[in-house]
Amino acid sequence: MTIDFKKEVEARKEDLLADLFTLLRIKSEREDDKATKEAPFGPGPVEALEKMLEIAERDGFKTKNVDNYAGHFDYGDGEETLGIFGHLDVVPAGDGWDSDPYEPEIRNGKLYARGSSDDKGPSVAAYYAVKIIKELGLPISKKIRFVFGTDEESGWGDMDYYFEHEEKPDFGFSPDAYFPIINGEKGNVTMIPHFDGTNGTSYVLVSFEAGLRENMVPGNAVAEVKVADAETAEKVAADFKNYVENNPVSGKAEVAGTTVTLHLDGKAAHGASPQLGTNAGTFLAVFLNNYDFDKGARAFIENSAAYIHEDVYGKKLGVEFDNEKMGELTMNAGIFSFKAGQENDNRITLNFRYPKGTTAEEIKAKLEELFGSEVKVTQGGHHMLPHYVPADDPLVATLLDTFEEHTGIKGEEKVIGGGTFGRLLERGVAYGAQFPGFEDTMHQANEYMSVEDILNSAVIYADAIYRLVK
Missing domain, CATH: 3.30.70.360 (Alpha-Beta Plaits)
Structure with missing residues (x-):
């Protein structure tokens, strides 16, 4: 079966951007002085998590909020589970912006807002990839679990708590870095x-x-x-x-x-x-x-x-x-x-x-x-050891093949200093959503991601996820 994932993403472009704008307007910075039992990292991260789970419920997914630390939705069944890990918290906006960091704007094809590239834009792109697989009724043999964190930018307290209550998926990726792939992360x-x-x-x-x-x-x-x-x-x-x-x-x-x-x-x-x-x-x-x-x-x-x-x-x-x-x-x-x-x-x-x-x-x-x-x-608090998944692992090979076929760019393994949720799993990597040659504005004033890159990443995610679970 050949699916035109590009056509499917384009058909949902306006809905995708509308959902993304809704999330980008939420100031989901960690605020310890406002933390409560109901809002462990402050009100903003909770609001973003609730909104994302509300969007998933709207689209017919079964969701679970794990005490406002993190949440997930599931799709499909099978003996193995593919995990996808995004995060909805953002670093503080800081000074030096040319526009309101929490009022997203598209200028010259670029979407400016805190979280546009790290990590709300890529997370919504990956979400729409799963949504397309569901809406097309494509046959799958594994469960997909999409997990949304709320403390990735600080201490990863969200994932510490989440995995005290939920099982880890068998393999997976985080849409929170660069293409072609990040299969190694420094300590x-x-x-x-x-x-x-x-x-x-x-x-x-x-x-x-x-x-x-x-x-x-x-x-x-x-x-x-x-x-x-x-x-x-x-x-x-x-x-x-x-x-x-x-x-x-x-x-x-x-x-x-x-x-x-x-x-x-x-x-x-x-x-x-x-x-x-x-x-x-x-x-x-x-x-x-x-x-x-x-x-x-x-x-x-x-x-x-x-x-x-x-x-x-x-x-x-x-x-x-x-x-x-x-x-x-x-x-x-x-x-x-x-x-x-x-x-x-x-x-x-x-x-x-x-x-x-x-x-x-x-x-x-x-x-x-x-x-x-x-x-x-x-x-300091959270210590992460070096992490590496070999290039010949079927997960890595599949993701690289998908990237190559959609871009014509040779897919090669890469190690970064950044820490992503990909390292939560023994067979976990980071995959996209930034394309080769992009300008890195993560954690900076005037953070942006091009609309074209958001849509193209959704295409690649849809194809890659389907290959991993069909």
Whole structure:
């Protein structure tokens, strides 16, 4: 049987975009200060999950909401289950947008909104692929279970809870990365150096804040500095103006008596590809390192400038590592937080994506040796080990063949630093929805995905899913 999946997707284009727009208008950022038992990650992720399950119920699927942590719908029966894993949460919108990040707009064929490419656009494309298989009544011999998460961008608490209550599918994919395929993912661990909030007298670091999430390159940084006199404050402001003019950043200084507030703007990017961003936190630390800070403030600034600035491969930190199959270790300094007088929570979050051959324990030991006994290093919450599914696995082979036939582009395996829900399964991969040559705007201002790519990915998903379960 030959099915024209392209024709079937085109026939549903307006409905697909309408459902996607509905989801994109939901501000599904994690908000811990608004979390409750009924909304474990805040109200936005729950609203998005309920809306997605409502759409699936509308289309005749049997759905299940697992206590607002995650949900799924099933289609078909069989001894094996194909799992598809999307997520409905998004990273904070941040600044620098040309339009409202939660009012989707199509401009020049590109759909702009937070979540358009990560991961609501691809998830809806994959959803419509299953919807087409159902509506055409195509014969299948396996169950399809489509799972929607609500905490992928933070700690994966959604999937931890979900799999305490639900069985894992036998094999599957996540529509949350790139074509042709991602069949390998580096390990993912966060290390946190802690500094005390002490200061000297000539220069006092009142506060230093940069970053929104550990998996985002900080696009903005702000520091408040108190100096000895107004003349010195003006000198610091003038130095800062010269600094931003001679570096790939922008910013401004505000002087109020003996206090200078420094605002620096870099470029946000996905923490899995920190080399694509300009880390506002480290650039601000490099500037402040020119002044005579002391004690905890000095340690915070010096370490940021000396060992973290422009060191996305961990060479200055002494943790660099390269694996022939999985590539190099990368490091993203995602959050900087310092408040004068605060004892225990002045910190820098260092998010490492590491290949097989090194370990989180080795990384932590090297950081402790480098920073010394006065800086405590702790390991962050969710730790993911390196993951790899061989290229000759039937799942990988089928997905690559489908991609090649629809695009004419050679399908080759790839390993990334990003962590996707594909790694939830032993035989799990990430598959699409970004095509070769795309501009990566995930986690950045003006995130977008072209409408054509959304529709083309739905075509490939429909064909690939059908091949896997027919």
